[in-house]
Amino acid sequence: MLEIKDSKKILTTPISAEDLKDIHTGDIIYISGSLTTCRDDVHRRVVEEGLTIPIDIRDKAIFHAGPIIRTLGEDHYEVVSVGPTTSMRMEKFEYEFVKETGVRVLVGKGGMKENTVRACQEFGCIHCVIPAGNAVVAAICVEEVVDAQWLDLGMPEALWSCRVKEFGPLIVSIDTHGSNYFEEKKIEYNKRKEEEIAKINKEVGFIK
Amino acid sequence: MSKEIQVKKMTDIIAAFVGYTGIHLPDDVLAKLTELRSKEDSPMAGLIYDTMFRNIELAKELDRPSCQDTGVLQFWVKCGTGFPLINELEALLKEAVLQATSETPLRHNAVETFDEYNTGNNVGKGIPTVWWDIVPNWDGCEVYTYMAGGGCMLPGHAMVLMPGEGYEGVTRFVMDRMTSYGLNACPPLLVGVGVATSVETAAMLSKKALMRPIGSHNENERAARMEKLLEDGINAIGLGPQGMGGKYSVMGVHIENTARHPSTIGVAVNVGCWSLRRGHIMFDKDLNFKVASHTGFTM
Numbered sequence: 001m002l003e004i005k006d007s008k009k010i011l012t013t014p015i016s017a018e019d020l021k022d023i024h025t026g027d028i029i030y031i032s033g034s035l036t037t038c039r040d041d042v043h044r045r046v047v048e049e050g051l052t053i054p055i056d057i058r059d060k061a062i063f064h065a066g067p068i069i070r071t072l073g074e075d076h077y078e079v080v081s082v083g084p085t086t087s088m089r090m091e092k093f094e095y096e097f098v099k100e101t102g103v104r105v106l107v108g109k110g111g112m113k114e115n116t117v118r119a120c121q122e123f124g125c126i127h128c129v130i131p132a133g134n135a136v137v138a139a140i141c142v143e144e145v146v147d148a149q150w151l152d153l154g155m156p157e158a159l160w161s162c163r164v165k166e167f168g169p170l171i172v173s174i175d176t177h178g179s180n181y182f183e184e185k186k187i188e189y190n191k192r193k194e195e196e197i198a199k200i201n202k203e204v205g206f207i208k
Numbered sequence: 209m210s211k212e213i214q215v216k217k218m219t220d221i222i223a224a225f226v227g228y229t230g231i232h233l234p235d236d237v238l239a240k241l242t243e244l245r246s247k248e249d250s251p252m253a254g255l256i257y258d259t260m261f262r263n264i265e266l267a268k269e270l271d272r273p274s275c276q277d278t279g280v281l282q283f284w285v286k287c288g289t290g291f292p293l294i295n296e297l298e299a300l301l302k303e304a305v306l307q308a309t310s311e312t313p314l315r316h317n318a319v320e321t322f323d324e325y326n327t328g329n330n331v332g333k334g335i336p337t338v339w340w341d342i343v344p345n346w347d348g349c350e351v352y353t354y355m356a357g358g359g360c361m362l363p364g365h366a367m368v369l370m371p372g373e374g375y376e377g378v379t380r381f382v383m384d385r386m387t388s389y390g391l392n393a394c395p396p397l398l399v400g401v402g403v404a405t406s407v408e409t410a411a412m413l414s415k416k417a418l419m420r421p422i423g424s425h426n427e428n429e430r431a432a433r434m435e436k437l438l439e440d441g442i443n444a445i446g447l448g449p450q451g452m453g454g455k456y457s458v459m460g461v462h463i464e465n466t467a468r469h470p471s472t473i474g475v476a477v478n479v480g481c482w483s484l485r486r487g488h489i490m491f492d493k494d495l496n497f498k499v500a501s502h503t504g505f506t507m
């Protein structure tokens with residue numbers, strides 16, 4: 001469900017493809033509901049080993065993140081700090097992963113590429129970034145850890161399923177229309193880089 | 209003080225200091241981020257900096273690690289040959305990491321290679337990393353602490369250029385890394401560059417460069433000029449905070465150098481993210497300590 005509250009765009013799980021239609025790269029959104037941490041090893045298990053993900057993330061959100069967790073009691077956990085990890089590491093798995101799981105929102109850090117763009121267009125999904133290194137801002141949006149699975153992977157890699165409230169700010173980096181914020185920015189960055197290299201090179205001819 | 213009590217004292221100080229550096233950014237980083245924040249004018253950059261500064265305050269208030277990736281712990285020690293705990297230092301640093309991991313708490317970031325399992329306590333074969341600079345005829349010890357996060361280790365790169373590629377080759381080597389990997393490594397970055405003779409000499413220097421306070425310069429005039437040229441150049445690329453666009457991409461560029469073989473230029477780049485968890489603590493022979501990096505730390 002998509003609602004606008006105090007001029008904040010809030011997506012609440014379950015999320016439909018329809019909810020994502022009017023969301024575009026560069027938009028700022030927030031998520032309420034179910035958000036599960038999923039990073040390298042979970043992607044590898046689902047895509048390469050064909051294992052079924054033990055937490056249902058269909059129409060929900062995942063977070064490319066490995067939290068710091070405090071164990072409060074048996075099956076009772078607290079998220080101390082959580083923030084995004086480099087999404088690009090999941091790029092090679094993400095098309096298959098989205099296809100397999102039906103996830104609607106990917107939250108992470110930095111850009112992703114064509115595999116993810118294709119998944120977002122075909123299956124109705126978006127990728128967003130949360131400003132990284134802000135692990136306390138993100139942790140206080142977590143109301144409860146509702147499930148924890150694949151704990152054998154260790155603290156960062158396990159699945160921590162959280163109930164979150166207005167989790168964000170999230171900046172949309174890939175939308176359902178094929179737009180990719182970072183890849184478009186990279187064209188500008190590379191162009192300016194070449195200009196700057198040319199300038200610097202005029203002054204660093206130290207080897208005569 | 210017995211040797212045992214001395215070891216415990218230094219272990220407790222280092223453990224507490226490591227935990228502290230996971231929660232509080234160093235003074236020079238805070239000052240630089242404050243400056244860069246005031247110079248950005250786009251709403252997107254503004255939103256990102258607002259989030260960063262809110263996080264800095266919340267981490268302090270709730271006493272929690274500011275970034276969930278508290279990294280692999282790395283220590284650069286400058287230890288006098290007469291420092292009373294020189295023999296115990298490496299073992300006590302490991303013990304301090306174990307202590308900080310449960311007390312702070314820190315994330316479990318030591319995965320044994322080949323056997324591929326997380327040790328669950330942040331120590332493993334060769335982790336924490338300890339690099340030694342032995343200082344003859346001195347009885348003190350300085351420890352640089354560093355939390356090497358995954359995101360900002362990824363851009364790390366070293367290679368050996370042919371002299372024909374010159375410093376122009378060094379420039380391209382550094383600049384290319386900024387647009388391929390740097391933008392995902394949580395800019396504004398601190399960029400360390402090593403210019404030396406082989407891969408490992410350059411790589412070690414590129415890490416050492418990150419230990420220098422922001423705003424310091426290489427003592428060689430040309431190297432210092434190149435630091436400034438690269439800083440201005442990377443800023444002009446316009447990565448901005450989080451690589452999403454802005455006027456400033458870096459907190460600084462630090463070059464460290466040695467002489468080189470006539471046939472090679474070893475070059476390496478190493479970056480620290482905006483959340484640069486670097487500490488600098490100095491002990492005398494009686495284990496009195498001074499902290500150079502953070503004004504607020506007390507035991």
